[in-house]
Amino acid sequence: MKRGDSAASELSNIDFARLIDSAGIGVIVHNWDTAVVYANPTALQMLNLTYDQLIGSTAMDPRWHLLDEHHRKLHISEFPVNKVKQSGESLYGYIVGAIDFDHEETHWFKVNAVIEKADDSELAFIVVTLFKLEDAVALFSFEQIVKNAEDIVIVTEADQLSEPYGPKIVYVNKAFERLTGYSAQEVMGETPRILQGKFTDQATKERIKAALMQQQPVREILLNYSKAGKPYFLDMNIIPLKNRDGVVTHFAAIERDVTEQTFYAEQLEKRNRDLKQLKENLQDVVRQRTLELKTANTKLQRLAYFDALTDIPNRRYFMEMSHSLLSMVRRNGKCLAVAMLDVDDFKQINDQHGHAVGDQALNVLASCMKGFFRAEDIIGRIGGEEFGLTMLFDKARDVEHTLQRFQQKLATMLQEPMTLNGEALICLQFTVSIGVCIAEAEQELALEQLLKCADKALYQVKHNGKNAVVAVSAQVDGKAG
Numbered sequence: 001m002k003r004g005d006s007a008a009s010e011l012s013n014i015d016f017a018r019l020i021d022s023a024g025i026g027v028i029v030h031n032w033d034t035a036v037v038y039a040n041p042t043a044l045q046m047l048n049l050t051y052d053q054l055i056g057s058t059a060m061d062p063r064w065h066l067l068d069e070h071h072r073k074l075h076i077s078e079f080p081v082n083k084v085k086q087s088g089e090s091l092y093g094y095i096v097g098a099i100d101f102d103h104e105e106t107h108w109f110k111v112n113a114v115i116e117k118a119d120d121s122e123l124a125f126i127v128v129t130l131f132k133l134e135d136a137v138a139l140f141s142f143e144q145i146v147k148n149a150e151d152i153v154i155v156t157e158a159d160q161l162s163e164p165y166g167p168k169i170v171y172v173n174k175a176f177e178r179l180t181g182y183s184a185q186e187v188m189g190e191t192p193r194i195l196q197g198k199f200t201d202q203a204t205k206e207r208i209k210a211a212l213m214q215q216q217p218v219r220e221i222l223l224n225y226s227k228a229g230k231p232y233f234l235d236m237n238i239i240p241l242k243n244r245d246g247v248v249t250h251f252a253a254i255e256r257d258v259t260e261q262t263f264y265a266e267q268l269e270k271r272n273r274d275l276k277q278l279k280e281n282l283q284d285v286v287r288q289r290t291l292e293l294k295t296a297n298t299k300l301q302r303l304a305y306f307d308a309l310t311d312i313p314n315r316r317y318f319m320e321m322s323h324s325l326l327s328m329v330r331r332n333g334k335c336l337a338v339a340m341l342d343v344d345d346f347k348q349i350n351d352q353h354g355h356a357v358g359d360q361a362l363n364v365l366a367s368c369m370k371g372f373f374r375a376e377d378i379i380g381r382i383g384g385e386e387f388g389l390t391m392l393f394d395k396a397r398d399v400e401h402t403l404q405r406f407q408q409k410l411a412t413m414l415q416e417p418m419t420l421n422g423e424a425l426i427c428l429q430f431t432v433s434i435g436v437c438i439a440e441a442e443q444e445l446a447l448e449q450l451l452k453c454a455d456k457a458l459y460q461v462k463h464n465g466k467n468a469v470v471a472v473s474a475q476v477d478g479k480a481g
Contacts, residue, residue, distance in 0.1 A: 018241060018242075019146060019153075019239075019241065019252050019254075021040050021041055021042075024042060024131075024151075024254070025042060025129055025130065025131045025145070025149070026039075026040065026042045026043030026044075026045075026046045026047070026109070026129065026130030026131065027039065027040040027042070027043055027127070027128075027129055027130075027145065028040075028043050028054070028127070028128045028129075028130065029116075029125050029126075029127050029128075030059075030081050030125060030126040030127075030128065031125060031126075032085070032123075032124050032125070032126070033058065034058045034059040034060070034081050034082065034085070034126070035056055035057070035058045036054050036055050036056060036057050036058070037055065037125075038055075039051065039054050039055065042130075043130055046107060046109065046130055046132070047098060047100075047107070047130075048100050048102070048103060048107075059076060059079045059081050059082050060076060060324060060327060060328055061324075062320075062321040062324040062325055062376075062378065064076075064079070064098075065098070065099040065101075065305075066078075066079060066096045066097065066098055066099070067096065067097035067098075067099065067106065068095070068096065068097075069095040069096075069097075071097070074096065076324065080094050080096065080111045080113040080128055081113055081126050081128055083113070084113040084114070084115060084126050085126060088115070090112070090113065090114040090115065091111070091112065091113040091114075092112050093110055093111075093112070094110070094111045094112070094113070095108065095109070095110055095111070096108070096109055096111055097109075105294070107132075108132070109130045109131060109132060110130075110131055110132075111128060111129070111130055112128070112129045113126060113127065113128045113129075114126070114127050115127075129145065146173055147173050147174060148173070148174060149173060149175060150175055151175060151254055151255060151256050152172075152173065152175045152176045152179060152234070152253075152254070152255040152256070152257070153171070153172070153173040153175070153176065153252065153253070153254055153255070154169060154171070154172050154176060154192060154252070154253045154255065155169070155170050155171035155172075155241070155250050155251070155252050155253075156168060156169050156170060156191075156192065156250060156251050156253075157170060157249070157250060157251075158212075158215070158240065158241075158248045158249050158250050158251055161209065161212050161213060163191075163193065164191070164193070165191065166191055167191060167192070167212070167251065168189050168190070168191060169187050169188060169189065169190050169191065169192060170188065170250065171184075172184050172187055179226065179232065179257055180195060180224075180226050180227055181226045181227030181228055182226075182227050192253070195224040195225060195226075196222075196223075196224060196225070197223070197224070197225040197229075197231070199223055199231070200222065200223045200224065200225075201222065201223065204220050204221070204222050205222070207220060208220055208222070208238065211238070212238070212251060215240050215248045216240070217237070217238060217239045217240065218237075218238050219235075219236065219237045219238070220236055221233055221234065221235050221236070221258065221262065222234050222236060231259075232257055232259040233257070233258050233259045233261075233262040234255040234256065234257060234258065235255065235256045235258045236253050236254070236255040236256075237253070237254045237255070238251055238252070238253045238254075239251070239252050239254070304316075304317075305317040307366075307380070307381040309359055309362060309363065309381070310362055310363055310365075310366035310381050311366070312366045312369065312370060312379055312380060312381055313378070313379065313380035313381070314380060314381060315380060315381070315382050315383060315388075317380060318378060318379070318380025318381075318382065318388050318390075319380075319447065321378045321380075321390070322338070322378050322388070322390040322447055323447055325378055325390050325392065326390075326445075326447050326450075328392070329392065329439070329441050332392065332441070333441045334392045334393060334394055334441055335392070335393050335394075335395070335396045335399075335438055335439060335440050335441060336390070336391070336392060336393075336438070336439045336441075336450070337389075337390070337391045337392075337393055337396075337399045337436050337437070337438050337439075337471075338388075338389070338390050338436065338437050338439075338447070338450040338451060338453075338454050339388070339389040339390075339391075339403065339434055339435065339436035339437075339454055340382070340386065340387075340388060340389075340434070340435050340436075340451070340454040340455050340457075340458045341365075341369075341386070341387040341388070341389060341432050341433070341434050341458075342385060342386050342387075342432060342433050342434075342458055342462070343361065343362070343365065343385035343430055343431075343432055344430060344431045344432060344433055344462075344466040344467055345430070345466075346358065346361075346384075346385040346430075349361055349428070349430060353428070357418075357428065360418050360419075361418070361428060361430055362381075362385060364410075364413060364414070364418060365387065365410065365432065366379075366381065366387070367413075368406070368409060368410045368413050369387065369389070369406075371409075372405075372406050372409050373389070373391070373406075374391075376392070377389065377390065377391045377392075378390040378391070388451070389436075393438075396438045396440070396473070399436060399438055399471055400436070400469050400471040403434050403436060403469045403471075404469055406434075407431070407432065407434070407467070407469070410431075410432065411431075414427065414428065414429055414430065415427060431466060431467035432467070433458060433461040433462055433466045433467060433468060434458065434461065434468075434469045434470070435454045435455065435456065435457030435458025435459070435460065435461055435469075435470050435472075436454055436457060436469065436470070436471045436472070437450045437451075437453035437454040437457060437471075437472055437473075437474050438471060438472070438473050438474060439473075439474040440473075440474075443474060443475075445474055449474065450474055453472060453474050456472070457470045457471065457472045458470070
């Protein structure tokens with residue numbers, strides 16, 4: 001058997017899925033309709049999401065909020081997965097920021113997105129790889145990700161670990177060839193020790209060997225040499241790979257060239273020893289200023305989308321999310337309800353109790369909406385004492401009943417005294433009028449039409465005595481039925 005055939009045979013024993021789960025890059029796989037069907041643990045950690053939150057979501061999900069490198073909010077069509085789907089071409093090095101409103105921060109990534117399609121299948125997938133800006137770029141399919149990763153990947157057999165013969169190399173990726181100068185054919189069957197030299201630290205080698213003998217993962221920084229004799233430092237993370245029977249058959253080393261970082265760290269330590277205290281003080285100042293700038297930027301981003309008084313989406317953000325939800329109606333086959341809520345006799349509250357109490361009443365209403373409606377429902381303050389609500393329902397007849405239960409929930413909340421600046425106020429009683437417009441899945445209606453329809457229904461509530469719900473059906477000509 002030729003060495004190349006032997007290497008191919010060895011590759012069949014490598015668990016590339018486990019290797020990807022251990023890699024420091026995020027991998028997300030989308031169906032052609034952009035629904036997420038796979039995400040590795042690193043991607044979940046990067047996005048601060050659970051597996052259940054991410055799997056099944058699509059690019060149309062209104063909870064996705066991406067920015068470009070100039071902090072401009074991306075339109076859905078500009079999302080990496082949609083750009084690839086529309087153009088049919090792969091996308092590399094696309095910088096995006098993902099807004100995480102739960103933690104009031106933005107995570108920045110460099111993104112690759114490629115189309116993967118098996119030769120014997122009609123199915124096509126869009127594979128997105130995420131990494132922080134200082135991390136390496138990688139491509140999909142488990143073997144393709146490893147093959148094209150910027151980080152070096154070496155796979156060896158798990159037996160014959162002792163010098164001079166083992167462990168034998170069975171796989172190296174392109175990054176290995178670029179850094180070392182060796183081709184894959186040259187190193188197949190050789191041992192990684194061919195990369196070591198006179199100044200490779202013996203103690204580090206012994207620690208690595210001890211971990212491999214115990215079949216344990218190990219991480220070390222090691223000095224190696226290229227084919228031309230050029231030294232370089234590697235930050236290597238070695239993990240055992242098991243077969244289906246749980247037996248360790250191979251070791252995979254995921255390695256990053258840290259020569260520049262190591263060199264400069266040593267030079268700075270030698271040249272700046274006497275300035276260490278000053279350096280630490282300056283670093284503290286920089287970190288503090290950076291944190292202040294980051295906090296200020298996060299607050300500015302939040303102010304652009306959330307109402308400062310009630311801390312729920314403002315009119316602009318409500319409209320954007322409602323447009324996204326409207327686009328999902330036809331695909332899901334559900335009905336869409338767009339409602340307008342208005343505090344009854346709000347001017348009397350301000351006149352009798354003052355604007356501070358009026359503001360607190362709006363906060364109570366916003367809090368009740370956040371607690372009552374589902375996470376996928378869209379709520380927002382349209383302006384003044386007027387609020388908006390957009391929801392998907394399986395049956396149109398459920399809409400009016402749901403809104404009536406909300407009014408009952410609000411009435412229950414108002415039985416408790418409101419607080420202002422830590423002091424209890426009177427039990428302020430107020431009601432809300434609700435006008436709602438319901439559109440079926442087959443109707444082609446603009447959001448502006450539905451809002452106008454809901455506003456007319458709200459006017460009808462006010463005219464009939466307030467504190468009620470009026471639901472009307474939308475019509476294609478814009479008139480409510």
